[in-house]
Amino acid sequence: MESFSDQADPRVGSGHFDAASTEALHPAAREVWLAAIDDGWADPARLYGAARRARMLLDNAREIVAAVLGSRPDEISFTSSGTQAVQLGMLGALRARERTHRGIVASAVEHSSVLHTAAYDASTSSPATSAASAGPPVQLVDVDRHGRVDAGEFAAALRPETALACLQTANHEVGTVQPVEKVTQPCQEHGVPLLVDAAQTVGRRPIPAGWSVLTASAHKWGGPPGVGVLAVRRPTRWRSPLPEDEREGGRVPGFENLPGVLAAAAALRARVEESDELAQRHWKLVERIRHEIPKRIPDVEVVGHPVQRLPHLVTFSCLYVNGEALVTELDRAGFAVNSGSSCTASTLRPSHVLEAMGVLTHGNVRVSLSRDVTADDVDRFLDVVPDVVTRLRSEAGM
């Protein structure tokens, strides 16, 4: 693969304030993706020229990802999504220990894919046949008002029979960074593998060491959709929960999405190169939002840790405002944001993250800045939000 430098582009500006969901393809990924459609279509498992070329490109992509994660290429498998990486990572780690261990310890604010997989495992596992039957099948560790897990509480929840521990690098809804590096040692002492969901930080921040299984999603770092990463560090035991298949080290079934994988690796490399500069810029812009929103709007709560946080993400909740209406009005004003509120017909329960933190769930706005955002975009946002909130409140008679 060619190296694509990100030419210091004139910042185009962007009202896409939902990078934590996904963001537009990185320019470096786009070029590689298009090239790979012509150059990387062959089956990397075959032996003829085009196939060997495909194998070489795939190996190259694997090396790039491994280097960023601080692991070995043969520990990396590409999946079809971050969710699939979580599902396979958790179920495979659990399967490898099913005869001897039972139970999952996870933070209460993990991504829903982690919580759903934990619940699935609890509902499908047969009763333990060994001494590993004590304790609840899924133990969720509470967080503080900022959404942060206490490493000591997390460690205290681990038992000798615990099959798997799960902790995210940073929370996807409020941006709070979790103390992953402080729980790795207790996990090792108990012999419990630690799965780290790094979807919000890969390509943005350094990855903490000491994980056993790590998962990520390419479209969150500017890669294409359809590519996730599952890393299983030696000597972590892992056994496929699916029928046998030789692809991706036996961990992920099916023909590899080679163009997607190559584009994902190109985006990751470009993203890591610019990550410090982006993080600095985003940190300041988010700091400005955190500071200005409560000054400009009464009865609003900025949630998430003020310092132990992702550079680009900030969440706040406005009293008396319907979250869906807020999203719609901000969209009308040119800003794409997400909301953890439940004031919609489709979701009756509010965000489990906001609930676990005990912070206001309605009138919630998550801002996550994409790489093209400018200070002008943020200024315009800060001008628009108070007007929208005031109008929605007055419509509600407040």
Next chain:
Amino acid sequence: MIELELDCRGQLCPLPVIELAKRIGDAPIGGLVRIIADDPAAATDIPAWCRMRGQEYAGPGEAEASAPSYLVRRIR
């Protein structure tokens, strides 16, 4: 003793909290307000409202068959 009762059954967030904010002044200072609400968000949002507005969340009230209830003490 409960001074004011608000039946917010069938209301989705943020309506129960809006109702509470509009009506709490009808209770005397020190008085208890009981809010009946089946919206799951109320369990988080009523205590959060109390924290943000300087009122006191006094814990869950007696549940109705169809909905939980929440107690708020007016302290200002």
